[in-house]
Amino acid sequence: MDKLRVRVYNVRFGDAILISLPDAPAGRAAELRHILIDVGNALGTDGGVDSVFQPVLENVLTELAGSPLDLYIMTHEHMDHVQGLQYGEQKVFPRKSLKSMLRVRDAWLTASANPEYYKTHEDARRKFDEARGFLEAMQQYLAAAPDEKTDWIQGLMAINNPRSTDDCVSYLRELAVNTWYVHRGSDLAKKHPFKEAKLEIWAPEEDTSIYYGRFAPVAFGLTSGVGKKDKPTLTMPQPPAGVDAGAFYNLVEQRRRGFGDNLLTIDKAANNTSIVLCLEWRGWKLLFPGDAEQRSWLEMNKKNQLAPVQFLKISHHGSVTGTPPPELLDKVLPDDTTPRYTVLSAYPDLKKLTKKEQKWVYQGVPDREVLVELQRRSNLRQTVEVPDGGYIDYLFEGGRRTATITLSG
Amino acid sequence: MEKEDRKAKVRIPMMVDDARFAPQGRSDLTENVDIEDEFFLDGPVTRRVAVLDFNPDTGALEAGACYLPPKPGNKIGRYDVPKKPDILCRAFNQVSVFATVFETIKMFEKADTLGREIRWAFDGPQLLVIPRAGQMENAFYQRDTHSLQFFYFPGPKNEIVYTSLARDIVAHETGHAILDGIAPHLWNAITPQSLALHEAIGDLSALLLSIESNELRKAVLEKTQGSIKESTHFSALAEEFGMARGSGALRSLFDENLTLRQVERSDPHDLCRVLTAALYSVLVKMHEDRKHKEMDRTRASEYSVSGRALALAAAQFRRMTLRALDYLPPGEISFADYGRAIIAADQASHPDDSQEREWIVDEFLRRGLVLERGTLKVNAPPKDCLQRIDLEKLATSDSAAYNFANGEAGRQLLCIPSDTEFKVEPRLPVEKLYYHRKEDGSPAEKTVYEYLFKVWWYQEEENSLAPRFPSQRQVAAGTTLAWDRHTGEPRVLLTSNRSTSTGEEIEQKNDRDLLLRRLTEEGLLQPGPQKLGPDDRPLRMTVNIEGADKVMRVANVARMLHIMK
Numbered sequence: 001m002d003k004l005r006v007r008v009y010n011v012r013f014g015d016a017i018l019i020s021l022p023d024a025p026a027g028r029a030a031e032l033r034h035i036l037i038d039v040g041n042a043l044g045t046d047g048g049v050d051s052v053f054q055p056v057l058e059n060v061l062t063e064l065a066g067s068p069l070d071l072y073i074m075t076h077e078h079m080d081h082v083q084g085l086q087y088g089e090q091k092v093f094p095r096k097s098l099k100s101m102l103r104v105r106d107a108w109l110t111a112s113a114n115p116e117y118y119k120t121h122e123d124a125r126r127k128f129d130e131a132r133g134f135l136e137a138m139q140q141y142l143a144a145a146p147d148e149k150t151d152w153i154q155g156l157m158a159i160n161n162p163r164s165t166d167d168c169v170s171y172l173r174e175l176a177v178n179t180w181y182v183h184r185g186s187d188l189a190k191k192h193p194f195k196e197a198k199l200e201i202w203a204p205e206e207d208t209s210i211y212y213g214r215f216a217p218v219a220f221g222l223t224s225g226v227g228k229k230d231k232p233t234l235t236m237p238q239p240p241a242g243v244d245a246g247a248f249y250n251l252v253e254q255r256r257r258g259f260g261d262n263l264l265t266i267d268k269a270a271n272n273t274s275i276v277l278c279l280e281w282r283g284w285k286l287l288f289p290g291d292a293e294q295r296s297w298l299e300m301n302k303k304n305q306l307a308p309v310q311f312l313k314i315s316h317h318g319s320v321t322g323t324p325p326p327e328l329l330d331k332v333l334p335d336d337t338t339p340r341y342t343v344l345s346a347y348p349d350l351k352k353l354t355k356k357e358q359k360w361v362y363q364g365v366p367d368r369e370v371l372v373e374l375q376r377r378s379n380l381r382q383t384v385e386v387p388d389g390g391y392i393d394y395l396f397e398g399g400r401r402t403a404t405i406t407l408s409g
Numbered sequence: 410m411e412k413e414d415r416k417a418k419v420r421i422p423m424m425v426d427d428a429r430f431a432p433q434g435r436s437d438l439t440e441n442v443d444i445e446d447e448f449f450l451d452g453p454v455t456r457r458v459a460v461l462d463f464n465p466d467t468g469a470l471e472a473g474a475c476y477l478p479p480k481p482g483n484k485i486g487r488y489d490v491p492k493k494p495d496i497l498c499r500a501f502n503q504v505s506v507f508a509t510v511f512e513t514i515k516m517f518e519k520a521d522t523l524g525r526e527i528r529w530a531f532d533g534p535q536l537l538v539i540p541r542a543g544q545m546e547n548a549f550y551q552r553d554t555h556s557l558q559f560f561y562f563p564g565p566k567n568e569i570v571y572t573s574l575a576r577d578i579v580a581h582e583t584g585h586a587i588l589d590g591i592a593p594h595l596w597n598a599i600t601p602q603s604l605a606l607h608e609a610i611g612d613l614s615a616l617l618l619s620i621e622s623n624e625l626r627k628a629v630l631e632k633t634q635g636s637i638k639e640s641t642h643f644s645a646l647a648e649e650f651g652m653a654r655g656s657g658a659l660r661s662l663f664d665e666n667l668t669l670r671q672v673e674r675s676d677p678h679d680l681c682r683v684l685t686a687a688l689y690s691v692l693v694k695m696h697e698d699r700k701h702k703e704m705d706r707t708r709a710s711e712y713s714v715s716g717r718a719l720a721l722a723a724a725q726f727r728r729m730t731l732r733a734l735d736y737l738p739p740g741e742i743s744f745a746d747y748g749r750a751i752i753a754a755d756q757a758s759h760p761d762d763s764q765e766r767e768w769i770v771d772e773f774l775r776r777g778l779v780l781e782r783g784t785l786k787v788n789a790p791p792k793d794c795l796q797r798i799d800l801e802k803l804a805t806s807d808s809a810a811y812n813f814a815n816g817e818a819g820r821q822l823l824c825i826p827s828d829t830e831f832k833v834e835p836r837l838p839v840e841k842l843y844y845h846r847k848e849d850g851s852p853a854e855k856t857v858y859e860y861l862f863k864v865w866w867y868q869e870e871e872n873s874l875a876p877r878f879p880s881q882r883q884v885a886a887g888t889t890l891a892w893d894r895h896t897g898e899p900r901v902l903l904t905s906n907r908s909t910s911t912g913e914e915i916e917q918k919n920d921r922d923l924l925l926r927r928l929t930e931e932g933l934l935q936p937g938p939q940k941l942g943p944d945d946r947p948l949r950m951t952v953n954i955e956g957a958d959k960v961m962r963v964a965n966v967a968r969m970l971h972i973m974k
Contacts, residue, residue: 152943213932214969216950217560219543221468235468242454243461244555247533251461251554252468254949255542260942261950268932298930321932326877 001032004197004281006311006394007063009056010383012347013047014040014080016056017288017313018063021281025195033070033194036060036102037277037288039084040168045155047347048080050087055389057088061101068103071192074172075290076110076274078267079159082168089171099175106192107176110273112208113169114181123209130215131266132162138259141220144232156263160270182275184303196281202305203276203289203296211272211295213265216258271316272296278309282398286311287332297324306331311394311403314344314374318366326373333377339402340378341394344371349384381405416445419476419486421453422494422501423508425624426642427575439494440624444511449476449486453507457514459535460503465543465561474500496574506540506559506573513583513614516621520856521724522731523591524841530589530596531555540573548572550585551968552596557582576622577615577646584614589967591734592742594865594885597964600741600917601924605680607967612646612685613730616662616692619643620723626716635700635715638693639663662689669777675923684744687772688730694768695722729755729765735839738905739865739887743917744778745785746905753787753901757857758843784913790890790902794822800897804836804860814864823864823888824906831866831887838894858894863887868906870918872961874925877936879961884921925963928952933969936961 004021015038022030039056042048060069075081089098111117118125138157142149173179180191183206192199204211222232239248274290287309292300293316300306306324309332316322324332333340346366366382374380381392390408397403422439446455452473453460462471475489490500517523529536533555542548542558550557559573559582572578588610589596595603619625620643629642637643644663664686672679699718700711707714733750748769755766773779802809810833813819825831843855865887872882888904907914928934934952942948953964 148944150943150945156943214950217543217545217547217558219463219465219468221463223467223469237463237468237470240450240452240454240459240461240470240473242448242450242452243459243537244533244535247535247537247555248461251537251539251556254551254554255463255468257944257946258949260944260946261948263943264948265950295932320935325875325929327875 002030002397004284004286004396006286006343006396007059007391008313008343008345008381008383008394009052009059009391010386010388011039011041011052011056011084011345012049012388013042013045013317013345014038014084015075015290015313015345016040016084018060019279019286020063021197023194023196030196032067033197034064034067035071035073035279036069036104037073038075038081038290039088040079040081041083041347042080042155042159045151045158048158049388050091052388053084053087054092056084056391057092057098059389059391064102068105070105070194072102072104072107072172072176073275073277073288074107074109074113074169075288076270077113077165077169078270078291079161079165079168081290082165082172085175086168086171102175104176105178107172107179108182108191108275109169109172109179110204110275111181111183111186111206112204112273113173115173117181121207121209124207127209127212127269131212131269134215134218134259134262135160135162135266137218137220137222138263140222140232141256141259144220144222144234153260153263156267160263160266184300184305198280200278200280201275202278202287202300202303203292204273205299208269208273210299211269213268213295215265216261217255218258218262219255220259221252221256268293268295268321271322274315276300278307281396284311284396284398285309286396288313289315291316291322293319293322294325297328301328301331308332308334308338309340310338311341311396312343312378314342314366314380316365317346318344318370318374320367320370323367323370323373329373329377333374335377341403341405342374342378342380343383343392343394344374344380345383347384349382379405381407416447417449417486418443418445418479418484419449419453419488421488421504421508422490423505423512424496424574424576425622426619427577437624438496439505440622442508442512443485444508444515446511449478451476453488453504454535455511457535458507458510458538460507460538460540462499462503462540463542465541471499474503496571502540502571502573506538506579509576509579509618510536510538510557510583512621513580513618514587516614516618516727517587517731519727520840520842521728521844523735523839524859525735525837525839527587528590529555529586530593536583536586538573540571548578548582550582550589552589553968557586577619580615580618581611581646584611585967587614588734592737592739594740594887595742596967597885597962598741599882599884599921599924599963599966600743601675601677601680601920602743602917603741604677604924604967605684606742606744606747608677608681609684609688610731610734612662612681613688615646616643616685616689617723617727617731620719623716626719630712630715630719635712637696637719644689662686665690667776674920675927677924680744683776684747684778687776687778688726688769690772691765691768692722692726695726695765698722698764725765728758729769732758732841735837735861736889736891736901736903738889738903739834739863740885740905741917741921742905743907743913744773745913746903748773748779748785749787749903752785753903756787757900758841759845761845780912787901787903790899791822792898794818794902795892795897795899800860800892800894803862804838804894807833807835810836810862822902823890824904824908825864825866825888826868826906826908829866829868831864834863834865837861837863859891859900860894862890862892864890867962868908869960870921872925873922874929879936879959881959882961882963924966928966934963 007018009016017037019035023033024030184201221235223235224232239245271291271293272295274292276289279286386407393406395404420443425440477487479486488504490504537556539558542560545560546562548559561571564570662685667686669683699722703714703718729751732754736750736753770785839859841857847853867883868886869881886906891901892899940948955962
């Protein structure tokens with residue numbers, strides 16, 4: 001194999017990417033090396049069907065052909081990025097250990113996944129604790145007010161579920177011979193075996209507190225049940241004598257609101273801790289930003305990291321907030337004559353939905369205007385173009401300007 | 410004021426300062442104040458303020474402090490709180506926060522300050538006060554819920570720090586609510602200096618309410634031997650709050666060297682620091698001046714006259730800085746606008762004594778708040794501008810007011826651009842008390858009856874934020890005209906239409922660009938209509954964009970400004 005291949009699997013609403021490339025140390029024969037990024041999909045919705053992991057993981061193992069996986073990258077701690085390998089270990093290969101078959105040499109996990117991280121990063125810890133506290137209260141609130149549970153809320157709660165995420169990340173921490181927790185500025189020497197390919201981390205910043213923004217104050221107003229199994233109930237206070245009743249009820253209602261902002265804040269903060277990997281190889285520059293959202297893109301810009309790339313895995317499934325604003329997109333995907341390639345993992349296929357469904361299924365992700373903009377700047381493909389568990393291959397050859405794209409049956 | 414005879418009265422305790430005050434050697438943590446309103450109910454609840462003590466864990470409404478009407482033969486009622494103040498007692502907290510809010514309101518309404526009952530910016534009679542809004546290092550005013558929300562948090566020794574028990578924090582947030590009623594455009598302003606004024610008035614409210622306390626004045630001056638020249642308890646805002654967070658006071662008003670050039674022009678909190686430092690320096694000068702006058706008059710020591718001198722200086726300072734707010738032109742304003750309003754207010758009350766005005770101009774100039782002295786020159790309105798106009802009709806009839814403003818002479822007088830739609834606010838009658846000296850030097854008082862006439866409109870300017878935003882944006886501008894109800898003479902005319910002052914306008918526009926860029930970078934400002942959250946309701950922690958596709962209008966920026974950065 002003398003080409004670099006990026007294989008982007010259709011795992012429905014999630015990421016699983018296998019990069020295979022010949023890596024030639026100066027004056028020596030090339031060795032075929034592999035990088036696996038993420039593997040996971042969204043829970044609680046159609047986009048989170050677990051059965052897709054079996055063909056994907058079998059294919060990864062086939063491609064490794066008994067060789068060890070050189071580098072595994074967990075971009076960030078979200079279920080649609082971390083869930084797949086643990087599922088494979090427990091459900092697909094219960095007799096043979098997936099870990100022993102993958103034989104991962106080095107694993108890069110986002111810095112804040114380090115169990116020691118919050119002991120040394122006080123600001124981030126405060127934000128993280130606040131986020132966890134809020135998610136617990138939100139669980140209680142949804143139990144008391146099930147009508148509030150929109151698909152979007154359900155999806156956000158599932159993706160950000162601290163307990164299940166912790167389980168998956170614990171598994172990934174033990175996956176490789178060497179586990180590294182990385183951020184922009186980490187010394188990457190000796191943290192991977194690549195000699196010819198250049199690996200660079202553009203994000204996240206080490207201090208993840210910068211990604212949180214502000215939390216809205218929320219007062220859910222819940223009365224606990226008497227027994228342990230009793231559901232909490234919503235407290236419905238009445239205006240006392242002399243108090244403007246309209247203003248009173250509005251206040252009570254508004255004090256409950258704000259949870260929508262907080263869910264998005266927490267979701268974005270985790271997305272923004274994504275490892276953004278730039279891979280350079282024989283004249284090609286490829287970018288894998290996980291689910292980095294605008295806050296992270298702005299930070300990368302501030303740190304002068306942004307540069308044109310020929311391949312971009314679209315961040316955060318093509319959402320408005322995950323796509324760099326146009327002035328930054330100009331830096332990454334300039335509107336010029338260079339052939340550029342982008343790929344998007346989202347589910348389901350927007351084209352197959354009615355307008356009403358498009359609005360509510362996965363909150364309009366990908367965003368239609370984002371798709372139009374990406375199509376204008378690049379050759380855009382979506383993983384839904386191939387069947388579940390299938391893949392899109394991009395083949396990049398040294399010294400050429402164009403890549404070859406093939407879709408699995 | 411007109412309903413004086415129908416008012417009820419209570420005498421209730423309020424915090425002198427905050428919970429740290431007692432350990433500083435003072436025995437009295439509280440002082441009693443008298444409050445009047447049309448009625449008092451449990452809560453406390455009155456016509457204008459209602460305390461709602463929600464249980465932070467369950468959201469249930471706790472019983473409010475019980476109102477005890479006056480005993481027979483007595484005119485003053487009270488609330489049922491322990492005689493020995495206990496800051497952990499719910500009833501005490503409810504009553505103290507109520508008293509502090511009301512005292513701040515009273516301070517603004519004094520006859521020698523605004524001389525009128527303040528109005529809220531929201532459509533409702535009551536300001537709702539939540540003394541335990543939840544656990545968070547924060548406190549804020551929220552227009553859309555008509556509320557002041559005070560949070561609490563654990564301090565370094567795990568003691569609970571209630572922001573609702575800190576006199577300066579409560580006064581600061583009440584200041585936001587009051588200013589919002591006086592100058593509602595500042596809530597939607599995108600000019601950083603406009604937003605900074607919101608913060609500054611909060612700080613000045615805290616400062617002035619602290620100085621009003623005899624107990625606190627005595628304690629501070631005792632400690633400083635009669636001076637406020639250095640950093641004192643008065644200049645340190647939210648000291649308990651800051652110390653509980655492991656830092657110093659949240660904001661210090663005392664900074665002799667801070668200038669506009671040293672701070673981030675797009676940061677309202679930074680800008681506020683410069684403005685309040687400038688004003689605090691003027692207060693220090695006024696205090697020193699008063700002390701010397703009192704010493705000359707009484708031959709007493711500096712320390713012994715310092716308390717009275719501070720009370721007098723602070724009263725005049727209040728007349729200048731808070732009375733100015735009614736003269737502010739509507740719309741987005743700059744520090745220069747506020748400076749001119751202060752000058753105009755002081756010129757009206759002390760036409761023959763310009764010393765304090767000179768100090769204001771000196772400080773504004775020294776701190777870079779204005780670039781030249783002439784910027785703060787306030788010209789008297791043309792004497793004949795209201796001749797042959799039925800002023801009573803102008804005050805009471807909306808159509809007469811509109812027609813006056815819409816005529817050629819009216820537009821010219823009020824600086825309304827031609828072909829621009831405008832809105833005339835309901836005219837405000839005010840009754841102000843002025844102090845002056847008779848020819849023989851003896852003190853005298855005079856009541857001036859004024860009408861305030863405010864008109865405003867939107868102006869468009871280039872919006873060079875980013876290609877994805879509309880290319881134009883709207884900024885509110887306006888004019889305030891005040892006239893004497895008895896003589897019909899115009900007293901003040903101030904406008905925020907800066908089209909004739911291009912330097913000032915360019916500077917303010919550049920600052921707006923900086924602020925909007927910052928909001929965009931923080932993800933608080935997104936193009937397009939207001940976004941819905943996952944609960945299908947508008948998101949609350951974003952700045953709203955209103956208006957059509959080609960012209961952007963930003964709203965609710967001040968909502969993002971809390972006492973804590």
